[in-house]
Amino acid sequence: MNEILNHMLLADFVSSSKAKYLQDVQSNDGKAEEWTVVMGNEAGDLDTIASSIAFAWLRTKVLEQPTISLLQMGREDLDLRAENLHALHLAGLSQPKDQLLFVTDLAEFKPFPSSRFALVDHNRLASTFTPAEPPSVVAIVDHHADEGLYTDTAEPRIVSPAGxxxxxxxxxxxxxxxxxxxxTLLLSAILIDTDGLKPGGKAIDVDRKAAAFLAPKSTLASSLPPVNVLEASSTNSSGPNSLFEIEAIKSLSEELSTMKNDVSHLGPRDLLRRDYKEYEFVLPWHADKPTIRAGLSTVPVRLKQWALDGKLETEGEAWMKERGLHILGVLTAYRGATKGKRKREMAWMVRTDSPPSDGFDFDVLAERLWDGLEKDAILEVKKHKKFAAGTLDNVPGQLRVRVYTQNPQATRKITAPALKAIMEGPL
Ligand SMILES: [Mn+2]
Incomplete structure (x- = not known):
């Protein structure tokens, strides 16, 4: 065990790794190839950030392999999520925009300077990472649908459900x-993702166990009950003796979720890019097997509050052009006004002014998308009443649009694989 590192502050570890890595990249003498780059997904939520920082620490310390956490977002995008800044602060990172490494920091280095990757909170290496050597994925820890990749190179390779x-x-x-x-950082991520370990919510045993393990080690420790009580409480998913009911855990959860839900300062463009993921699909049913690009934005505000009067179409189209997308899905999640029930809507746009291949038939693509969504047994989409009976097929310009309400339980973790199946399925 590396004693020096053990006593190192997290903030020092993060910023010194960044400095060393950038130095090795700039020296351009192959040293950057000695590093493993650990990345979360491009949506950049707290889970992704916490997981990548923690995995970099673990790998550097236990395996003594230099590992750097790289955030797949621009530096300024960190401001889009107040809860991330807050949790990083609690973890001692007072200047996270300077201390952390962002993809934009490496934009000038082509080909990508390192070829060894560890993936957390996703399990397919983004196609934008093209190093000189063929890339190798040496570890995966994730809770999304398993795409079955890198089975012979990733160790550990953990891809299983968890909140x-x-x-x-x-x-x-x-x-x-x-x-x-x-x-503290990992615990904060778990609390955000599971509504504070709410009974009947997204938390499963692995989340409760992890929270009980982390809490006494965290900066909350002094305000917690004794460890044996905590451990016992991790086996109760609800009731007065559950972790969910512990005061210090409750108050941290509330603090973080209040920040997460306050997006009142964000306009449509920021709402679309704040929690955003991108996908590429090769279409096997099309004669020349073109590749199309699709994006899925999760937005915590209902469409009525930001997307009326043509804003959905104009802002959606602008974002699609900026990202070079053929398809954009906008997935809203919010609570209903009357009983506070969870609700979800989805707005889909197909942009037809930039065909992926000569003579590409957008009618076939759009039909396949509408049909696939409307028949999906889990998504349970229904036409959205407020958006012209759900169909705006004749929007001026180059857009086809449909808007639905959907099963309130189906998050992007369900929608993304459904979209993939619709796009890549047989004719
Ligand atoms: Mn996650």
């Missing part, structure tokens, strides 16, 4: 290896 990827990450740690700031 939060951070829970799987926590399970890899020995208690002695975990600095308090890191425990």
């Amino acid at each position: 939060s990827c951070a829970s799987h990450i926590a399970s890899l740690f020995d208690i002695a290896e975990l600095p308090p700031e890191l425990a």
Whole structure:
């Protein structure tokens, strides 16, 4: 065990790794190839950030392999999520925009300077990472649908359900290896992803176990009940003796979720890019097997509040042009005004002014999309009453649009694989 690192503050670890890595990249003498680059997904939520920082710590310390956490977002995008800034602050990162490494920091280095990757909170390496050597994925820890890749190179390769990827990450740690700031960061991610371990919600056993393991090691420790009580409480998913009911855990959850839900300062463009993922699909049913690009934006505000009067179409189209998309799905999640029930809507746009191949038939693509969505047994879409009976096929310009309400339980974790199946399925 590396004693020096063990006593190092998380903030120092993060910023010194970044400085060393950038130095090795700039020296251009092959040293950047000695590093493993660990990345979360491009949506950049707290789970992704916490998981990648923690995995970099673990790999550097336990395996003594230099590992750097790289955030798949621009530096300025960090401001789009107040809860991330807050949790990073609690973890001692007071200047996260300077301390962390962002993809935009490496934009000038082509080909990509390192070829060894660890993936957390996703399990397919983005096609934008093209190093000189063929890339190799040496570890995966994730809670999304398993795409079955890198089975012969990734070790560990953990891809299984959990409310939060951070829970799987926590399970890899020995208690002695975990600095308090890191425990706080992982715990914060778990609490955000599971509504504070709410009974009947997204938390499963692995999340409760991880939270009970992390809490006494975290900066909350002094305001918690004794460890044996905590451990016992991790086996109760509800009731007065559950972790959910512990005051310090409750108050941290509420603090974080209040920040997460306050997006009142964000306009449509920021709402579309704040929690955004991108996909490429090769269409096997089209004669020349073109590749199309699709984006899925999760937005915590109902369409009525920001997307009326043509804003959905104009802002959606502008974002699609900026990202070079053929398809954009806008997935809203919010609570209903009357009983506070969870609700979801989806707006889909197909942009037809930039065909992926000569003579590409957008009618076939759009029909396949509408048909696939409307027949999906889990999504349970219904036409949205407020948006012209759900069909705006004749929007001026080059857009086809349909808007639905959907099963309130189906998040992007369900929608993304459904979209993939619709696009890549047989004719
Ligand atoms: Mn996640």
